[in-house]
Amino acid sequence: MNENIGESNFSEKEKLKHILERNAAIKILRKDRKKDKFAHEPLSPRKKFFLMSFAAVLMANGTHFFKYPNHFVIGGVEGASILLSNSLPLSPAFITLVLNLSLLVLAYFILGKNFVIKTGYVSILNSLTALLLSKIMPHTTPFTDNKLLELFCAVLIPALGSSILFNLSASSGGTDIIAMIINKYTNLNIGKSLLIGDSILTLMSIKMFGAEIGLLSCLGLLMKGLVVNQFIASFNTAKLFLIITSKQEEISVFIRDKLNRSATVIDGTGLYYKKDQSVFLCVTNDYEAALFRKYIREIDPRCFITVLDTSSIIGKGFYSTDLH
Template sequence: MIWLQTKKIFIVILGAILNALAMNFFLIPANVYSSGFTGIAQLLSKVLSDYSPIHVSMGFLLLVLNIPVAILGWKKVGKSFTFYSFISVVLSSLFLTIIPVYKFSQDILLNAVFGGVIQAIGVGITLKWGASTGGVDIIAMVLSRMKDKPVGPYMFVLNAIIVMTAGYLYGWEKALYTLVVLYASTRVIDAIHTRHAKLTAMIITKNAEELKQAIHASLVRGITMLPARGAFSNEPKDMLMIVITRYELYDLEKIIKDVDPHAFTNIVQTAAVYGFFRRE
């Protein structure tokens, strides 16, 4: 357990460093904007510097924006996920402040692509280990736990505001390159983590009751239990079928490994869910 927590902290630190490097070495020097709360902090810092005598670092703004979201996540999502996510935000803010801004290339397209890819690697590995980089990810978790609400429209509106504001203030060419960042980062995150919003897990196990209780203690999801039998061994087993969001995949994998490491689990894409997608 201590080894897993140490490894998770290392992953969170690595993700925060990659995010800061992407911003300070590629996106900020090229005036190309990121997505989500990072993009909002970047844009606010730039606007305050250009249109007022106030200068506030992007790292500080990122931290301030995430504080109310972290409080919401702590109450609605869970202490572990929110704790590691907020640690990621704090470290990102710190690295954004101490790592100097340096332009490696004069080519805006190269900066947009490399910045988006490096940032996405940091976000992807953080998500894969059951944490997040804060902001929209925590909001997505809250929505998925409270109601069956897709986070896509919220992310689209948020990123559209960033793109439109950047285009209006600093030229539409910058806005188009921001779209390149969004596309590159989305593709990389999907490759590292999973592109599907909802997933169905089919778990074949001999410890169905213990596994069911462990899942219900951690995830607000219903489970369908079906009798199963091994074709080769002819042993009676049970199959647990559960639909989860992409943000709950790490927690489910950890529960299965802790309760029944010999369980056979198949994770498949879920195109749509009809009915009540949560457990009271």
């Protein structure tokens, strides 16, 4: 009798401990959830200005320390500047500034004042930073003899800056302006215009700087698109849950009250047993996903769960629907 009472008390203690641990986890989750929510609300003008400035400076550093010394022509205005500087007694940074200012003037008359205001700040800051670095920290030789390592840095650093700008619906100007002008007057889309222009510049580097640099530049051009896409996807990740369960009410309460989320519930029927089931579609962030998965398995061990990695979730509680 006493042994049974002891076992019962032990069981109650374990159950209480489990509840307390889960409540503690939910409190931590709520804090992270709050931070995550604010992170995806529309940015204040001050924060957006800071991020745009950071991205422009970051891109300029990658260009100055890695692209220019190695003569990597990975498309863009910087690539054109490297080619021109080989024939003119001017630095690539100065040529980049002149080209960007010229393109902004052209854009003002063709694409309008609003575009120039939005793009001009990043474009000019990027160019001026690279020019300033060339004066106070001149760097004309590569850091290492490893060309692949230099190429990796030449692609990675500016790609991170480009990804930040993309997430802010901003642009660094340059050849983007040419592509948008071509798009305005022809049926050629912006992506194809950029690819054609960048490819021509990169192929020209083979003749000007030799096969090794030219082929590395071609590799860099391919890497740039992949790396930018990967960065953008990593900024906007979330988990999509597809849950088939008979415990609709319990899971609904947890999603609504504990996660402070919502979901879409669809009535479903099993193909084999013809049983009625509830199908949940619910998107969570990475913080919530582990706890959500654990809870579902506890209350319905027979449920069927599919978890997908997703990106570019647009909607309330995730990413702003204002992309302009």
